[in-house]
Amino acid sequence: MRATKRVRLAPEARRAQLIALGVELLATRRLDELSVELIAKTAGISRGLLFHYFSSKQEFHLEVARAAAAEMIRRTQPDPTLAPVEALRVALTSFVEYVEENPDNYKSLVRGAASGDADMRAIFDETRRTMAQRIVDVIAAQGLEVQARVVLAIAGWVAYVEECVIRWIDTGTVSRDELLDMLTKSLPAVALSATDGEVGTLLSVLTADQAIGAD
């Protein structure tokens, strides 16, 4: 018997390659439709070899979900060189583009991750927390005090944005620009609604709100 010479990747590189392939395939199917057979076939390896790199289908799915969430977080990173409101609009634009490119993937991440599976839910919760924390950090960087109520409102706002974008894709009753405009304005709106609501504060946000609209 003569051994055939083949290009062999280091185990970690092969693992990363298989995860990246999984994320890529998610563009056109939901996570629960991502079969081990399809991955193995697309990668040109045997089903058995795949299980050399991942202990189970569940572990593979978790790694793919984690990588997809990391990609979404990376793409929606606020640009620190922009003014906060402008950075918010740019980040929301990237977010909407991401969901538009991967609608089924995104819905399965939101829904699947909200499911009974504790590990999947942890990825989802961590993603939401990261997105909310980034906003808290931007507000704090302005030298503003971020009250516990505002932290709560920002966590709720992440769910608000997700729901609006999913419904927007499903219904298409609102233009893309209108969607981006309303999402951008909704963050100061809910942050404001979570403060004591004094007239002075309201007026200052009112002014900031006008600035958002004007470009």
Added chain:
Amino acid sequence: MRATKRVRLAPEARRAQLIALGVELLATRRLDELSVELIAKTAGISRGLLFHYFSSKQEFHLEVARAAAAEMIRRTQPDPTLAPVEALRVALTSFVEYVEENPDNYKSLVRGAASGDADMRAIFDETRRTMAQRIVDVIAAQGLEVQARVVLAIAGWVAYVEECVIRWIDTGTVSRDELLDMLTKSLPAVALSATDGEVGTLLSVLTADQAIGAD
């Protein structure tokens, strides 16, 4: 053999009784923990008899989820004799009370219903739609035009409230009154952020907003 005489309920009444019992048991456990054995034991019937009324555990769980959602909708019905903002605050108070009484049940409804099961998701979507539509109806009853963007914002707002209340229960960093105050104010805030944002409209909402704070 002599037949023992027992009080026999009509099938529909027995079915309704078992569903009500399921909803009751949800106060202290999640839907996925609601076993057929527990229900049968608590109702004093055999496991086999339960399957005389429900074709499967899945059907039983769906009926329990449907009844729990209907109860939540009933309890948070806005009072038409109150001014809209006051009706909103009262309805939100009922909602927070409902979630406080049934935290695990509520989380499992939100999470479970957001899961891969299409029937369960349909109940959840229908509940969210009903809650959103009620608000659209109240706004329309004021003679105001409800733009597509505002309809989208209201759908997002329902997700916002759910997320805020779930996080509030988990963290406890904000008082109950503060929570109710921020949730009540957040509805006009997001509705406003979804309009064109003209100064006149903003000012009128600003005034309404002050009215919410003053009581």
